[in-house]
Amino acid sequence: MHLLHDPNAPAAEAIDFDAFLKVDIRLGTIIAADPFPEARKPAYKLKIDFGPGIGVRQSSAQITTHYQPAALVGRQVAAVVNFPPRQIGKFMSEVLTLGFPDAAGEVVLFSPDQALPNGARLF
Template sequence: MHLDHDPAAPAGEPIAFDDFLKVDIRIGTVIAAEPYPQARKPSLLLRIDFGPGIGVRKTSAQVAANYTPEALIGRQVAAVVNFPPRQIGKVMSEVLTLGFADEEGRVVLFAPDQPVPNGSRLF
């Protein structure tokens, strides 16, 4: 599957609402962040607290072009929490942190505009 980051690209193929409900997108708070220079694109290793139901998960996120580790600590982010873990270099990524491409194609994280409880699910 190829993801098109072009804002002028047409919408993807229609899916059933039940297919959307299978994707478990939750809010968590970044509790640790550090550079991940082994990644192909500028990345950070993140540990994200998704609350008592899911707990703390780790991920490699291609966000180093727009964020420093210090700026992410305490920030809430959205992530898909029910994909199988994926090996990213030496790290097993446990969630997919969500973002959008800016005009230069760098990732801008997706987050609520007000604090919500960790583990809250997108609906």
């Protein structure tokens, strides 16, 4: 099992609060989810609305085990919005959608338990 997926792994190396603040994690609503058959690992192409400050960004997400595209539309998710874009095949992934691994290492999305404004920042 990869260290990032191991729930029994020790905590990562300590960082200071300023380092944490550099990671911009925002809440957005998925407005489109489409299959991504060109990806090496099964994935979806997501369009996520982060509100007027950030706008709509796209993400490639390996979440095909637990989610169907139609059920993702309207769901709020957290994503890192200030990583550099990453080219995945012919698709440019602009944000990193966040989740946790289940017991088999498959992604379960990280979402709030109530509706919040798009663009809200994690603190």
